Amino acid sequence: MTTSTIPIIDDISVLYSEAKIASARARWSDLSIRFEKMYGRVPDFIARSPGRVNLIGEHIDYAGFGVLPMAIEDDCLIAVAIDESQSRVRLANVDPTHSPLEFTPKSSQKGYVDINPESHTWSNYFSAGYRGLLDELKIENPKGMLCLMSGTVPTGAGLSSSSAFVCCAVIATVKAQESLLNKANVKTPSAHELAIISIRSERHVGTMGGGMDQACSILSQPKSALFIEFHPVLKVTPVQFPSTLPPIAFVIANTLVTSDKAVTAPVRYNLRVVETRGASRILALALGIPVPASGKLHLKQVLDAHFEKIGYRSEAKTEAEADIEKLIEMGRIVERVFGTDEIRSGVSFARMCELAGLSEEEFTRLYIQQPIQAQTFHLYRRAKHVYSEEQRVVQFRDICEKAMGQTDLAAETLFSQLGDLMNASQDSCHSLFDCSCDELEELTVLARRSGAYGSRLTGAGWGGATVSLVAEDKIPEFVVSLKKEFYAKHYPDLTVADIENAVFATAPSSGAATFIGR
Numbered sequence: 225m226t227t228s229t230i231p232i233i234d235d236i237s238v239l240y241s242e243a244k245i246a247s248a249r250a251r252w253s254d255l256s257i258r259f260e261k262m263y264g265r266v267p268d269f270i271a272r273s274p275g276r277v278n279l280i281g282e283h284i285d286y287a288g289f290g291v292l293p294m295a296i297e298d299d300c301l302i303a304v305a306i307d308e309s310q311s312r313v314r315l316a317n318v319d320p321t322h323s324p325l326e327f328t329p330k331s332s333q334k335g336y337v338d339i340n341p342e343s344h345t346w347s348n349y350f351s352a353g354y355r356g357l358l359d360e361l362k363i364e365n366p367k368g369m370l371c372l373m374s375g376t377v378p379t380g381a382g383l384s385s386s387s388a389f390v391c392c393a394v395i396a397t398v399k400a401q402e403s404l405l406n407k408a409n410v411k412t413p414s415a416h417e418l419a420i421i422s423i424r425s426e427r428h429v430g431t432m433g434g435g436m437d438q439a440c441s442i443l444s445q446p447k448s449a450l451f452i453e454f455h456p457v458l459k460v461t462p463v464q465f466p467s468t469l470p471p472i473a474f475v476i477a478n479t480l481v482t483s484d485k486a487v488t489a490p491v492r493y494n495l496r497v498v499e500t501r502g503a504s505r506i507l508a509l510a511l512g513i514p515v516p517a518s519g520k521l522h523l524k525q526v527l528d529a530h531f532e533k534i535g536y537r538s539e540a541k542t543e544a545e546a547d548i549e550k551l552i553e554m555g556r557i558v559e560r561v562f563g564t565d566e567i568r569s570g571v572s573f574a575r576m577c578e579l580a581g582l583s584e585e586e587f588t589r590l591y592i593q594q595p596i597q598a599q600t601f602h603l604y605r606r607a608k609h610v611y612s613e614e615q616r617v618v619q620f621r622d623i624c625e626k627a628m629g630q631t632d633l634a635a636e637t638l639f640s641q642l643g644d645l646m647n648a649s650q651d652s653c654h655s656l657f658d659c660s661c662d663e664l665e666e667l668t669v670l671a672r673r674s675g676a677y678g679s680r681l682t683g684a685g686w687g688g689a690t691v692s693l694v695a696e697d698k699i700p701e702f703v704v705s706l707k708k709e710f711y712a713k714h715y716p717d718l719t720v721a722d723i724e725n726a727v728f729a730t731a732p733s734s735g736a737a738t739f740i741g742r
């Protein structure tokens with residue numbers, strides 16, 4: 225675990241690429257001007273946390289498996305002035321269609337601020353971060369905060385606008401309360417601890433999320449993607465693309481089908497979490513692995529426990545190869561345990577509980593913390609996706625790492641291998657995890673036809689964006705093709721600016737920061 229704190233910066237050029245810096249400067253200065261107009265004083269600081277694009281490893285973070293996202297330049301900013309005279313919080317958005325929020329925090333026993341997960345208001349994400357941080361630090365009489373938010377991560381696009389906002393609220397709040405912490409001799413949490421706090425905080429909005437987005441938003445480092453592991457503890461490792469190769473880029477293309485995870489959670493995201501949890505309990509029973517009374521045991525723990533139980537010793541030469549062996553074997557076990565016609569086609573809730581050795585009430589108590597709605601539960605297809613997707617993550621990371629040391633690399637082969645893994649991930653999301661949609665299918669097929677090495681949905685899916693691996697010198701023609709074949713067809717009325725925002729190459733951005741300057 226690292227003990228570094230959130231970086232404090234006085235120059236925003238470290239956060240953006242050359243192409244983006246001019247518009248970023250204009251936005252930052254507009255934020256300060258509006259702040260002053262609104263609150264009659266200048267902000268004390270601006271907190272920043274970025275969105276992310278997931279390169280590979282979809283819907284496996286909540287199963288305990290490693291993922292490989294990268295922070296993007298689009299981000300959430302919260303300008304803050306500390307109000308020493310009272311505890312009241314005022315929050316507004318530079319976008320006037322979002323109504324402001326004002327509250328005076330309650331005591332720690334009462335949870336500081338109410339959040340209604342059913343109301344789906346934008347400010348819930350702020351409240352979730354604010355409350356999550358204070359819950360953790362048990363601050364009584366927090367200092368008042370005047371806040372103005374500006375976000376550029378498109379919402380409902382699978383680029384984690386929600387986590388960028390929650391993380392930014394956590395960082396803004398910890399900075400605003402820092403002097404109280406110092407007075408009480410409480411250590412300011414490290415960036416790593418703030419990432420964990422942000423993961424817990426976002427659950428206040430009602431999604432049973434993994435931790436990829438918050439860890440990526442807070443802990444990303446410049447010019448790198450981030451390999452994130454969750455089990456046994458949160459661990460991040462920057463992954464770089466070799467500089468000796470011809471440059472490649474990840475191009476984001478948004479289907480513009482919005483998928484608001486908080487709204488659709490009962491039939492989509494949270495349902496998948498429950499199916500995955502059910503599958504892991506039933507697999508554990510089949511393998512004779514003890515399930516703790518809390519019921520908590522994800523698919524990664526089932527894998528670890530199984531190989532420990534059988535005393536497995538791998539002959540593989542590398543850690544990646546050994547991991548892959550185990551994941552392939554888990555795929556076989558899934559076939560054996562869930563491969564019957566009955567389970568393959570999906571089971572009812574009653575049947576899933578029976579297989580899990582639990583009453584419906586017990587199952588609900590252990591595994592369903594938020595409402596879900598479904599007739600059929602797919603244990604086979606979800607478990608199959610998770611183990612195969614992790615195998616692709618391990619391979620993807622391994623290819624990137626091996627390439628780092630080489631100079632005479634056949635770049636084309638390498639990029640094709642990465643692209644193939646992305647394509648296989650898309651297939652699995654589509655046919656096993658059911659989190660794709662027609663527009664995502666169309667756009668990924670078109671991307672490959674337009675020269676991408678690989679293309680897949682990114683984030684939770686059911687709409688939102690795709691990510692494609694493209695050689696840098698091919699980007700202009702790639703983008704033209706997408707504009708013509710997808711955007712002009714589906715959205716003929718889009719403005720040039722709307723299209724620029726929908727399809728763009730992205731550079732890896734750094735993680736969260738606090739700006740103190742003028």
Ligand code: NG1
Pocket residue numbers: 278281282283284285286381382383384385386387426431432433434435436437485682683684685
């Ligand atoms: P998005 O697309 O940002 O809502 C969600 C989860 C991730 C992960 C992905 C699927 C949250 C905050 N985010 O991302 O943890 O499970 O889906 O890989 O819950």
Ligand code: MG
Pocket residue numbers: 384385386387485
């Ligand atoms: Mg989200």
